[in-house]
Amino acid sequence: MDAPDLSDRSSLLLVDDDATFCRVLGLALGRRGFAVVTARDNATARRLATADPPEYAVIDLNLAGDSGLLLIPELLALEPATRILVLTGYASIATAVTAIKLGAINYLPKPANADQVVAALVATTDDPAVPLNPRPLSVNRLEWEHIQRVLRDNDGNISATARQLNMHRRTLQRKLAKRPVRS
Amino acid sequence: MDAPDLSDRSSLLLVDDDATFCRVLGLALGRRGFAVVTARDNATARRLATADPPEYAVIDLNLAGDSGLLLIPELLALEPATRILVLTGYASIATAVTAIKLGAINYLPKPANADQVVAALVATTDDPAVPLNPRPLSVNRLEWEHIQRVLRDNDGNISATARQLNMHRRTLQRKLAKRPVRS
DNA sequence: CAGCGGCTGCGGCGATTTGCCGCGTTTGCC
DNA sequence: GGCAAACGCGGCAAATCGCCGCAGCCGCTG
Numbered sequence: 520m521d522a523p524d525l526s527d528r529s530s531l532l533l534v535d536d537d538a539t540f541c542r543v544l545g546l547a548l549g550r551r552g553f554a555v556v557t558a559r560d561n562a563t564a565r566r567l568a569t570a571d572p573p574e575y576a577v578i579d580l581n582l583a584g585d586s587g588l589l590l591i592p593e594l595l596a597l598e599p600a601t602r603i604l605v606l607t608g609y610a611s612i613a614t615a616v617t618a619i620k621l622g623a624i625n626y627l628p629k630p631a632n633a634d635q636v637v638a639a640l641v642a643t644t645d646d647p648a649v650p651l652n653p654r655p656l657s658v659n660r661l662e663w664e665h666i667q668r669v670l671r672d673n674d675g676n677i678s679a680t681a682r683q684l685n686m687h688r689r690t691l692q693r694k695l696a697k698r699p700v701r702s
Numbered sequence: 703m704d705a706p707d708l709s710d711r712s713s714l715l716l717v718d719d720d721a722t723f724c725r726v727l728g729l730a731l732g733r734r735g736f737a738v739v740t741a742r743d744n745a746t747a748r749r750l751a752t753a754d755p756p757e758y759a760v761i762d763l764n765l766a767g768d769s770g771l772l773l774i775p776e777l778l779a780l781e782p783a784t785r786i787l788v789l790t791g792y793a794s795i796a797t798a799v800t801a802i803k804l805g806a807i808n809y810l811p812k813p814a815n816a817d818q819v820v821a822a823l824v825a826t827t828d829d830p831a832v833p834l835n836p837r838p839l840s841v842n843r844l845e846w847e848h849i850q851r852v853l854r855d856n857d858g859n860i861s862a863t864a865r866q867l868n869m870h871r872r873t874l875q876r877k878l879a880k881r882p883v884r885s
Numbered sequence: 886c887a888g889c890g891g892c893t894g895c896g897g898c899g900a901t902t903t904g905c906c907g908c909g910t911t912t913g914c915c
Numbered sequence: 916g917g918c919a920a921a922c923g924c925g926g927c928a929a930a931t932c933g934c935c936g937c938a939g940c941c942g943c944t945g
Contacts, residue, residue: 611795612793612795612809615795615802616802616808616809619798619802619803620802620807624803626799628795655791655792655852655867656794656811656848657868658848658849658867658868661811661845662844662845664811665811665841665844666841677892679892684840684841685841686840686932687932689894689932689933689934689935690931692894692895693932859920859921861922870903870904871921871922872903872905872906872923873903875922876903
């Protein structure tokens with residue numbers, strides 16, 4: 520596979536605090552024809568985007584400190600045509616809704632491979648009525664969604680959330696430390 | 703409690719194929735100042751909306767046959783200012799993303815109480831300001847509600863429910879043997 | 886400045902709960 | 916009758932939960 524002409528490539532800003540993930544996905548996206556620049560935090564991403572607003576952006580949500588969600592309106596302010604994909608290991612419906620409302624074009628839970636990322640980035644049609652899902656959420660999954668929602672309502676305050684949810688703070692902590700359950 | 707002046711109330715179209723759910727939520731929303739009309743299927747909803755485009759709409763996704771997602775662009779075509787909330791027991795990130803992209807203003811997984819529905823309906827645009835609100839249900843309560851709903855969807859079949867909920871049948875049995883949690 | 890109250894992360898320990906085995910029974914259907 | 920599926924339930928190891936305590940980090944206030 521030979522490298523495509525650089526002038527043909529679409530610029531893509533990849534923001535993720537996981538170094539290896541960043542590298543692997545960045546390489547894979549580069550191999551698929553994107554001119555990738557990566558950032559490990561919001562500040563760097565902001566700087567890179569200001570210098571040269573990208574055509575595409577892939578943003579991880581759980582960056583250390585502030586949320587990657589903040590980046591969405593900022594990027595769009597710089598260049599409204601930017602196609603932003605949110606990619607996170609802590610996916611929840613609440614953050615998905617917020618991300619799309621803020622202007623992201625898609626939202627993917629990790630793990631996702633490069634092909635899925637590209638597909639989500641270039642997906643043209645606002646899907647017709649194709650996707651409908653067959654089964655209810657598992658109780659664990661529902662619990663996760665609910666917790667995420669309340670946590671957002673409380674601005675990420677764990678103690679307040681635990682109080683409101685009538686559960687022990689320590690228990691909430693432990694639940695949050697785990698990955699969202701699949702299915 | 704006396705009925706508010708009808709002319710003051712906001713019109714709301716409630717679409718859900720579950721009769722009792724429709725009735726209960728409809729009453730609760732009426733009590734909160736909405737002029738509610740209900741539909742049990744897409745066709746009826748379409749007819750009602752055409753006759754009188756509502757200001758608000760609450761749509762269940764898993765209607766028998768075609769998806770409630772289809773209703774979103776139709777309602778918005780009739781009246782672009784309609785504030786549409788998607789409410790479903792078969793929530794998924796994929797449908798949430800699609801719903802928001804189609805123009806819904808929010809997306810809630812069932813079970814949700816009337817207060818949550820109203821909050822989601824009137825939530826001011828995607829600002830970070832978190833205004834209110836009443837108490838979210840505890841995780842245990844939520845779990846109980848969800849289990850009851852899925853159980854009902856499966857005609858009381860415990861084994862099937864446990865399978866669908868991805869939990870052990872014995873565990874489901876024990877949970878059901880206990881009292882419904884309060885709070 | 887010290888003090889105070891709140892949030893956070895985390896180790897540890899006993900009390901519950903869960904997962905998973907098994908068993909015997911009932912129900913419905915071919 | 917045979918069979919598949921669902922049911923209720925006991926028991927036991929493993930996981931989780933509730934609750935303690937501790938230390939650190941703010942932000943406020945006297």
